[in-house]
Amino acid sequence: MRPSQIITYLVIFLFVLSFKNSYAQEDIPVRSLPSEIFVVVQKSAKDTIKWRWKRGGLINLNLAQTSQKNWSAGGDNFSMTMASYINAFLYYQKGKHTWDTNLDWNFGYMGSTSTGSRKNDDRLNITTKYGYKIDTSGKLLLTFLINGRSQLFDGRQYYSKDSSKLISSFMAPAYGVTSFGLDYQPDKSLSAFFSPLTARSTLVLNSKLALEDLYGIEGHRYQIAPGAFASVNYQKDIMKNVNYKANLILFSQYNHNPQDVDLDMSNYLTFKINKIMSATYSLNLIYDDDVKLFGRNLNSAGLQVQSQIGIGVSMPFKTGYTRISM
Numbered sequence: 001m002r003p004s005q006i007i008t009y010l011v012i013f014l015f016v017l018s019f020k021n022s023y024a025q026e027d028i029p030v031r032s033l034p035s036e037i038f039v040v041v042q043k044s045a046k047d048t049i050k051w052r053w054k055r056g057g058l059i060n061l062n063l064a065q066t067s068q069k070n071w072s073a074g075g076d077n078f079s080m081t082m083a084s085y086i087n088a089f090l091y092y093q094k095g096k097h098t099w100d101t102n103l104d105w106n107f108g109y110m111g112s113t114s115t116g117s118r119k120n121d122d123r124l125n126i127t128t129k130y131g132y133k134i135d136t137s138g139k140l141l142l143t144f145l146i147n148g149r150s151q152l153f154d155g156r157q158y159y160s161k162d163s164s165k166l167i168s169s170f171m172a173p174a175y176g177v178t179s180f181g182l183d184y185q186p187d188k189s190l191s192a193f194f195s196p197l198t199a200r201s202t203l204v205l206n207s208k209l210a211l212e213d214l215y216g217i218e219g220h221r222y223q224i225a226p227g228a229f230a231s232v233n234y235q236k237d238i239m240k241n242v243n244y245k246a247n248l249i250l251f252s253q254y255n256h257n258p259q260d261v262d263l264d265m266s267n268y269l270t271f272k273i274n275k276i277m278s279a280t281y282s283l284n285l286i287y288d289d290d291v292k293l294f295g296r297n298l299n300s301a302g303l304q305v306q307s308q309i310g311i312g313v314s315m316p317f318k319t320g321y322t323r324i325s326m
Helices: 003-024 207-211
Strands: 051-067 078-094 097-112 116-133 140-150 155-160 163-168 174-187 190-203 222-239 242-253 262-272 277-287 304-316 320-323
Touching: 051 277, 078 304, 116 155, 140 190, 163 207, 174 222, 190 242
Parallel strands: none
Antiparallel strands: 051 078, 051 304, 051 320, 078 097, 097 116, 116 140, 140 174, 155 163, 174 190, 190 222, 222 242, 242 262, 262 277, 277 304
């Protein structure tokens, strides 16, 4: 099955969920942030037009460590893995006007006696979005969105413990999206954003990496491409103390292989143990026709897959409100 067919089935499935849930739940004007990128922070039912500003965030930290000596089955004498997630958000709402700003940073690091120390995750996303409600129910918003994503530290392709090659760094690459479209939010668990008017920019500010043409811009330092953009976001407590969040991002470039739709999909399950302890499982899928991958007999685009299981601490930031006199 082609990636484009998989994408089509995913979009149809998630849009069917949106119409099903819109009749099954109470109408509450709640917004979730579509992002690439884009992470949805669920709001409670009390977050209605009675507030102007809301701020907050979350820190998740998972650690795993293994040590052994004279272990007959083999393996590393010592290994440690760290995975972290930081989110901060700022929301504004007054009447028909909304403005959401969201920052997310995922970072992972691993080390062992055989492979040394290296990062295994580094994703920085910043999104700001202005919306204006255009229907009486408050479910449909005319929306202008800006998003940027990159990484903070160097990324390397490892051939052995002492042999590696630089393949990415801060702002190399960096991706930006400027988009104008419609945001449909039938209930608090689901939102769908679509824009036929989108400009996506790709930056590779490291001159050496730009010359290697790893990111589909033919040796240049930057490129701006027009296209269509869509995002479907879903988040809900599927059972007691278990939350499921899914984000699907699609982009088609008008002037370069529009049939090859770029895909970014994340799935995140959180199992709450107590007030600060939680277990998590994540599955991330990325397909970008312009990004070349490296490995055995591979020097072309392909489906990127990442999954993680962890247990650790979860610490929400203190949130605050500024309320409107009603």
